[in-house]
Amino acid sequence: MNKMAYFPPEHSSYRVYHGDVADTLQLIANRYIGSQPKHPWVFRASHRGAFKRNIDYRYEFDFVEKFPEIRDGQFVYAWAKLWSDQEAELPFSVSCFGPVRVYVNGELAFKSNIQEDVFPDQRSWFRQKLQAGWNHFVLQFEKTGTGCGGHFGTGSIKGLPLHFVTASAERDGQEGWLYTEPLDERLAELPGEGTTEADDPVRWLPQAAWEEAELRRGVFGRLFADEEGEVAYAWTKLVNQRPDGAAVEIAGEHRGALTVYLNGKEVYRSASDSGNYRITVPCGYGVHDLLVRSERPADDAKWDHELRMISSGTALQAPVLVHGFAADWLYTGAFRKGSEPAAADLCRLDTVFEAAKGGTYWRVDQPNTVLRPFVETTHYGRWNYPLGVTLYGLLRTGLKLGRQDYVDYVLDHIEQCTAYEQYALWDKEQYGGAGINHQLTAIDSLDDCGSFAATMLYAMEQRELKGARKVADRIAHYISHEQSRLEDGALYRVTGSTLFMKDTMWCDDLYMSTPFLARYYELTGDRAYVDDAAKQFLLYKKYLYMPELKIMSHVYDFKFDKQNKVPWGRGNGWVLFSLTELLRVLPEDHEDRDELLTFFRELSEGYLALQGENGLWHQVLTMPESYEEASCTSMFIYAFARGVRYGWLTNPEPYVEAVERGWEGLARYAIDGEGNIYGVCRGSGYAFSALYYKDDLPWNLNDTHGIGIVMLAGIETWLLREALRNRNSEHGERTDL
Structure with missing residues (x-):
């Protein structure tokens, strides 16, 4: 048994599927989706x-x-x-x-x-x-x-x-x-599990209940008393469980001219400012949007409405489960009369509405209390760069296997983020830190945008994703006009979330920028973006290339004006992986194409020489005693397979052999029989000591830095095999997903 093995040979996916790519990809995808099911916002x-x-x-x-x-x-x-x-x-x-x-x-x-x-x-x-x-x-x-x-x-x-x-x-x-309010003494007993406000001698703020005078103003009056505008709305769901689907009866009282809508269509309009009403509404079995529009009364003494179901087998239900407040209605306003949103456009949660005093969202009937979405999953619905490449691998897997459920899972994840782009930016502006789309709303580095957005652009080719184009345009503007650059135009980190990142250039950032720029060029046809992507590779080569080894240093630190001279595996993998993404779209007549092809061949030669005896590459590429690392291995497989398929590698035989050895190595030593991925380095910092990478950057099980990349390696291995079997065209099968 290999002394560096992550699991016994009997547990490997190779023992189950003998390296079959389709079965192995399905195994990985099923495990990932099963452990990270779809979840809406909370x-x-x-x-x-x-x-x-x-x-x-x-x-x-x-x-x-x-x-x-x-x-x-x-x-x-x-x-x-x-x-x-x-x-x-x-x-x-x-x-x-x-x-x-x-x-x-x-x-x-x-x-x-x-x-x-x-x-x-x-x-x-x-x-x-x-x-x-x-x-x-x-x-x-x-x-x-x-x-x-x-x-x-x-x-x-x-x-x-x-x-x-x-x-x-x-x-x-x-x-x-x-x-609490200010106290003269420290608390004798701290609150904890089981503490209730009613029994605690301490008064806990903020105020949770309305004062009696506020209650007398009516629900619209107490919520919008200090708001400009004359119109407000209340939204609930009408649940009809009557099997005959017969019309239902609704009754209510109102103070303020009232209009009732069912599923966006008007079903009742009051003839006066106040009164009682009882209506019969055609309403089939199921759940329906019920919306009330109310106008502020002239005297403004009380602005209110009440509504109740008369028919048996019917009920009202909150439009969404609201944690922390039990009620059936949500409210929004106040709007200028004649300038409010159309009723058909209001029953939604992904939109900030333009009210008399600016943007507004839904709130609940409690003092100064609003509704906010939060992401409370570890993966689904989140936006970060490792998930970007995870979803890229899963999407291509779904397309290649013909698994629409995989494809929809990815597209739905991405659209959950992009559909709430407008809301999330507004939420951040209102409350300081958004509850969703954390990195997307607070872009201050390439990590925050380029990886996930590159996958988003690919996903947009599969179907329209609400809000995605605006997100793409905002990210393109950030990379092109806001991200820090050196005088020669090279992207670099002038600041960072930690002090040591200041004034550094990381080879990782080629992945965080150039695949997006290449795909955005495809989307827009604007050659400036692909020109910038090509320029970045040549600039990064100037700062980070180690010609004696034909590989890249992980970081250039401008504080010391030198490379750190450590060839970190995944950092190098990002470089070659990203270069294939660029070469795929780079025009044949582009002025930098020949130089970039030469660079790709030099790097491939350097990495080929460092493949380990088990077919895997190591955490520090030049240190065989460092652990066998799955994500860099996958990226070298991916790039070599593409290099052969597209004819970029003029001596293909050793690279085909490296791909096959690499994929078998992953199946034997990094993918177990349940689809778990081993040997993926966690997210890194950087150091001038190779021992930091070897000893202080351990591998994680099922780390999202590697799951999608392993799947992508499998896809490219599969496509390479198909291309080699199909010799009817000059360079074999070139269909690209």
């Missing part, structure tokens, strides 16, 4: 008067602003909970406006020191073990001369943009934190 009630998450996804607690009369020596507490699927250790970050303590499940997890107390811009990190299930967080803030409060939340801005949930039984499920 919609939570969220109080606008609580605390915002900033762009770094930490909550800002400023109690001097909230309580101007707070005195030195007083304490304020904030309380929320966080879910964990399993026992885990997560990173957290704190910045202190004064003394801060963080308690997790009743135990002290962090206590600020005298230096942290007086440097509010300083970040402090700690890691905390969480139990499976709910974990209660209580923050204790003390008022001193420097302030009271701080920033608290995730210690991994892009990797783990956490949001917290209110923890009391009365508001269970709302997003955000409860907090």
